[in-house]
Amino acid sequence: MAEINTPEHGKKHASKTIARSLRVDMTPMVDLGFLLITFFVFTAVVNKPTAMKFILPAEGDPTHVPVTKTLTVLLDQTDAVCYEGFLHDNPRIHTVNMTAGGNELRDIITAKQKALGAARISPDSLIVVIKPGENSNYRQLVAVLDEMMICDVKRHALGNMEPGDRNLLNGKP
Amino acid sequence: MPKVKVARKSTWVDMTAFVDVSFLILTFFILATKFKPDEPVQVEFPNSVSADALPETDAFMVTIDKNGRVFVQMDDPVARRKIAENMNNTRNLGLSEANIKTFTNAPSIGVPFAGMKNLLGMNSEEMKNAAQPGIPVPDSTGGELYYWVRDAMSVYAGKKTAWIIKADNETKYPVVRNVLEAFKRNDLNKFQLVTKFQDAPIGSPLWETRQKPAEKK
Structure with missing residues (x-):
């Protein structure tokens, strides 16, 4: 996919500013971006701990149970x-x-x-x-x-x- | 019949939009990632069907490892500073300003009061490797943990504090009972136990209630 920029008009006009393509190949950047995304996705903690409510009986006279x-x-x-x-x-x-x-x-x-x-x-x-x-x-x-x-x-x-x-x-x- | 001319098209694809999206997602993940705080002990907590989220603010967490060592942890640096100053004054721990600062940044503490000055005098690397014997909770009086809880109560006064207990699967019950006793003696009866979520068994009453569409409460 890479492109080689070549001067368009041959050697005659070499002294002039060469008209280059303004297009930049973004492919490596996409690769890098997705590599980092993959890293963060995999390191993210998936299962967060949950909390279980637990209540102790209050101090006091013992409760009578049937x-x-x-x-x-x-x-x-x-x-x-x-x-x-x-x-x-x-x-x-x-x-x-x-x-x-x-x-x-x-x-x-x-x-x-x-x-x-x-x-x-x-x-x-x-x-x-x-x-x-x-x-x-x-x-x-x-x-x-x-x-x-x-x-x-x-x-x-x-x-x-x-x-x-x-x-x-x-x-x- | 005239020949159909197929226009030659460049195979060049504009990746700019792709880059935009990928970096947007990347930014999201970087910002959403929360790094695990360093913990001095590895605790493997049990499974439960409870699906409530663990509260993260105004929390006082007691960690018990499988050997029965007890550690305390507080989320809020301001509260940590307050509790350190408070303890320093009431219990003559002899902590310097630098020690208190270390405590404010320390992830969790598991030493008796007598060993606190020594532990907080270390740098963070030494502290990570230091053997912490755990806060003494020898019997049903709650030991030193009782004072930790009492001071935490005064620091968190007026807030809805979550009292969290995180214990290992293999922790022996007597240790858990002593820790509960330390809270109970401070008139605290409501706790959150740290667990790992698992689904309710199929066919059980809880499963049936969860299968029903959400009703208005």
């Missing part, structure tokens, strides 16, 4: 233990695996919501108490909070483990 509407989730190193109601009532205990990213916890929560609905209690009144253990990590905490969002659990709270919960975690099969 047995039928409560689901407790205990977090251990790789799995979680859930039970409905209170521990001293010998509730049914589910152990769910948290590592594989499975739906076990979601299934339990939705089953509980359905059960509440069947008993003519609003599924929104379900209260999930999350009690992370000493061995659990942040990933699990966020995963459970995420389940709360996914299953649309309106009320959930972070709680501390009680001795009974600790025994349950230690004694699980």
Whole structure:
């Protein structure tokens, strides 16, 4: 595409100002421009971090929760233990695996919501108490909070483990 | 039948307009690019379905790495200067004017109060390589982080501050609890957790609400 500018009238008029073409080849400039664009596009951060709202219960007297509407989730190193109601009532205990990213916890929560609905209690009144253990990590905490969002659990709270919960975690099969 | 004459045309294409466009786009990308600030720790934060944008102004961010080291970060240089002056006066850190200036430009801090003068006395290259042990948050009293949060509250007073927690996937929960406790003791209960967006699982209640066309609120 490059053009060689040659004098138009031969050697006779060499002393005169040579009439040159005013056209400049822009092709390398376009190349450069798009090269730089490509660089900036590739270095741009594509996935910006998002924020997850997290609200702790305010200090004060402990809130009393009704047995039928409560689901407790205990977090251990790789799995979680859930039970409905209170521990001293010998509730049914589910152990769910948290590592594989499975739906076990979601299934339990939705089953509980359905059960509440069947008993003519609003599924929104379900209260999930999350009690992370000493061995659990942040990933699990966020995963459970995420389940709360996914299953649309309106009320959930972070709680501390009680001795009974600790025994349950230690004694699980 | 007369021959059809095909006019010879030059193959020269005028690239000027092309150049204009390419440089316009280039300018846009240069201006829109925001460089990542230097961070002393690499933190891999968890995924979540939350789609809210992370607030960037008036933010106080606590970073916890996977070993449980705690760092604080503030976006606003003015606020950083204020908090440094404030702490220098109330806690006798012995910081000089130059130290405070370094703090104003520092990306994040992760040393106990006792080590601050030493850290801020370094030049930026040394600071980048210096091992920062993290702000002590030993137990549920909140440790020194409690004072950081308290001072940040007074600096940001009257503004809608975002309290951001950025922790690694592998951070142990007790450390997270202690950090939360430092906020709780300052009567702060609302946080933003830094996460990576992922789509809501198909078929879940959240997915169904998101599938619906946007309704008026």
